[in-house]
Amino acid sequence: MFHVEHGGQVTVSPYEYPTEYEVVVVGAGHAGCEAALAAARMGCRTLLLTINADAIGLMSCNPAIGGLAKGHLVREIDALGGEMAKNIDATGIQFRQLNTSKGPAVRSSRAQADKQLYRLRMKQILESAFGLDVKQAMVDGILAEGGRAVGVETNLGVRFRGKTVVLCTGTFLKGLVHIGQVNFPAGRAGEFPAMELSDSLRSLGFSVGRLKTGTTPRLDAKTIDFSRTIRQDGDADPVPFSFGNERITRPQLPCYMTYTNAATHEAIRSGLSRSPLYSGVIKGIGPRYCPSIEDKVVRFEGRERHQVFLEPEGLRTSEYYPNGVSTSLPYDIQVRMLRTIPGLEAVEIVRPGYAIEYDFVDPVQLTPSLETRIVENLFHAGQINGTSGYEEAAAQGIVAGINAARKVRGEPPVILGRADAYIGVLIDDLVTKGAQEPYRMFTSRAEYRLLLREDNADLRLSETGHRVGLLPGERYLAFRRKRESLSALLRRLSETRVVPGHPACRAVEEAGGGPVRTGITYAELLRRPEVTMALLLSCDASLGEGADGVALLAELTVKYEGYIRRQEEEAKKLKKYEEMRFPPDFPFESVYGLSTEVRDKLVRVRPISIGQAQRVPGVTPAAVALLLVALKRGRVEPPPAEE
Amino acid sequence: MDDAAATTIVAPVTPPGAGAVSILRLSGDRAFPIARRLTGVDPAAHPPRTLSRCAARDASGKEIDSGLVAYFPAPNSFTGEDVAEIHLHGNPILLEEVAAAACASGARPAEAGEFSRRAFENGKMDLTQAEGLCDLILARTAASARAALRQLNGGIRDAVAPLKERMLSLLVLLEASIDFSDEEDLALLSVAQISERVSEIRASLFAYLKSYDLGHRLREGATVAIAGVANVGKSRLLNRLLGEERAIVTEVPGTTRDYLSGEITLSGIPVRLVDTAGLRETEDPVEREGVRRSREILAGADLSLFLLDASRPADDGDRGAYAEVAGRPHLLLLNKSDLPSVESGKGFYGGGSRGILSLSAKTGEGIAGLLEALARELVPGGSAMMAEAPMTRLRHADAVRKAVSALERAERAVGEGLSLEFPAADVREAMLALAELTGEIAPEEVLNSIFGSFCIGK
């Protein structure tokens, strides 16, 4: 390799790297790690390139995995054979089941991670994966030939050839960090940004936009007076994320709760004129659901206080993450503001909070397999698609990894439906509606929420994980056993008839249920509001002989049968439309009768099915009817005009 | 042709056949240039939506007819596209010639329902409005036309829109408390407030559902059968109600062999009255066939008028015939009140307390009372319903019924203490049902059948 100097700039003549890869993944964040692992585990020769090999699987923001709707994603990733659940199970320091008082569909798991252990374990898993090379490199451009990606080029002029390329670059594309009026390019605080790659994408024809997000300062535990806060422990019996793990053995740490007050809000207001958000320096669109503390104070003026959780960043660090005070206010204001909060009167900041603006690539330019429509064999996953959150990133990562590997093998992509998984909802939303602001998962985004629960993620997706070759054999067998024992239990519940006076009937009556007058099946008993599986188990221990978790599943299946059935029926209807596929070259431009406006929208998204077309915003039912006609009759051209 | 969306369509919008004036409509991107070529009237030089005199010419410049033309620029037109309407003398041949000239200039004949479809497609009307238009054109009475017009003007949509709004705001609160329950003290609804809101919405929807009773009658009309044994005066009653001597009336039992009918308007509803052959067992094959047909009519009627001859005691024949209507909506009438009365009708109606009407088909006595009773039976709620836009189709009632039962489930779920995702699922379902009503998410079959039933040119 030799360097040529001209015009003050160093041009590097390219070095063709001798190994040809099948899948090249750019970025070892949460998306990239899952993508690379999936591709390698599926047998592809895989390369993972990342800017800093010490920052693999690093949590940029809150050191926690899961939460409402996100816990669902983690379990789905696990059911497909991904790594995130196993990684948090191994490195979690506080596990909590959220919404336990609420319904089964919205119960979620969340766990605090030891940030360093989390990243180290992930790195180790990657390093020990067969067929996967991990290298530190700054990718500057996509190599494309004839509309196809064939590899990437780094800032050192190295060309890595790959049959497919998966971009998982997170917040790094032209990342710009803001703290008060100060701003500087960075991928996240303390790391190089990727300044070239998004221009390479632009020149390939992608439309690139700009979003913004932010994080909290990190605090030194030695300077926090925890006695002035409220201690919050995790669950006494932590439940693992992975269906393959039985228990969590690592010692658990508490969190602490405190509140902002009028003095805090006053301090914040005094800094607004120097806030990059309020002085108009930041142009990127931030997430509405995850506002900075300055946003909260301005938007909810009447609010007297806001909650702050103090969460440990790990077992061997004194850094704490004050959840709830994400900010990009100037440094002095951050200090002043924090020191008004009970427990934080003498706090020292280790790292200041900041906002970051970054380039993203509007995901309507993708197909539901996460391959771009503009450059074949190029896939995008994670925050580059406008999402925010580790779980959202990892969920896309595993799908992109699977589909890149399948593309290499000439197999059709795996596309999860909206009634199959939150992952399906996530990707469908992204590629159908695009991202106008950072996209985060919520349970309300899933119209079949009652079907998509954490507790049945394995039942929903293990078959797919197995079919694509990701889910290890023993996990698949365990799933089969569980499914069989669930159907056996359901059969027993609906077939076992007990008569009044039976212990189960007496137990029900004692539990406050109405008297049992005639013979009744267990299932009928279970349908009564006051009856639980635990109650039946206490009378008939043999019901508990099945696999783990089956009793709960059976209870939900029986208790909410009507709801589940109705949603299943809806889902079946939906499926019909999802299965009406447009051929890949379907000419939306010339479908007879469509208005220009609707046609433009369809051309922008190029839905793969009638079902997806229906969900494109602005596509009217009448337009859908026209598409159906065109699809069925193959009549895309207008009928011949009488000339 | 290069661009499907730009296709310009043409068709007459007035009924086929000769009339004083016929109107030809052009719609689409090229409607203006084509109309200009046909009429010589420059759309830019004339105010929109006003008539200008013109001479309609064919491609060779030969004058076909003299008439008027009006331009409706998009989006302020029926279809939401550029629309030109050419008024011609009402001769189908002229119309055809001008339409052919339009096609020669690049338009093509509109398919059935295509103007409406484009209007719907361009958001100019929702599904209920499109139906309203169809009904307006087919309306048989002034009241039916009024109901259809209200529907065309978006009456049904306007009636359900506020309910949909309320469901949405309820759903938003439910979803918020599900998805943001980890947030601090979000001000949310108590269980009691939720069920109160759900039941309010359900009650309003249910009240609206009642309008279907009138609405579908306005659209479809009603069939009233006149039944009874031979010689009780059925045919004479028909004639009396129609005000004309439609049926043959004689003192010979078994006069009416086949059913016959006539139409009257009752509270705005088109009512078909059907006189049937007297119900009795007989050997005469012709009369037997008549009785069979009577039974068919009775089975399909919205209401039967069962006649007894009050001047003689009811016998087993009457009771046997009555058994055939007893299970269906009916009124019991004692005819021939001008003669001395020997039959009170007690013992019919299962001894129930509903009113028995006494009347005379001969003198007309009691007929006014009968008409009132008929109106009451056919239009429960009466003309009070006329204030709003009634639902007119089974499809509407089904959608609203679906919504109502989903909301009932939501109430039950809240009552049983199920967690919020369950009532939320129900409220969603209810909203979906209403969205189907206005066609926001109409399944293809609904759309196809609706548009398929349009006559050309609307």
Ligand SMILES: Cc1cc2nc3c(=O)[nH]c(=O)nc-3n(C[C@H](O)[C@H](O)[C@H](O)COP(=O)(O)OP(=O)(O)OC[C@H]3O[C@@H](n4cnc5c(N)ncnc54)[C@H](O)[C@@H]3O)c2cc1C
């Ligand atoms: C300041 C900040 C605040 C955040 N706040 C929140 C929040 O409040 N809530 C929330 O849910 N999420 C938040 N996140 C988002 C969360 O961190 C991301 O959504 C998630 O990490 C995205 O995962 P990813 O895999 O897409 O990208 P990242 O985790 O960002 O990883 C990107 C990886 O790509 C590598 N890379 C990038 N460009 C190149 C290149 N050209 N060549 C080689 N390697 C490259 C990087 O080195 C890095 O390893 C925040 C992130 C930041 C930075």
Ligand SMILES: Nc1nc2c(ncn2[C@@H]2O[C@H](COP(=O)(O)OP(=O)(O)OP(=O)(O)O)[C@@H](O)[C@H]2O)c(=O)[nH]1
């Ligand atoms: N006095 C009196 N005679 C009536 C009245 N209604 C009908 N009649 C007479 O009763 C006889 C039978 O009348 P129709 O109307 O033919 O009876 P119908 O029920 O149609 O008989 P069929 O067609 O034979 O079944 C005729 O002579 C009528 O003039 C009434 O209200 N008063």
Ligand SMILES: [Mg+2]
């Ligand atoms: Mg007669």
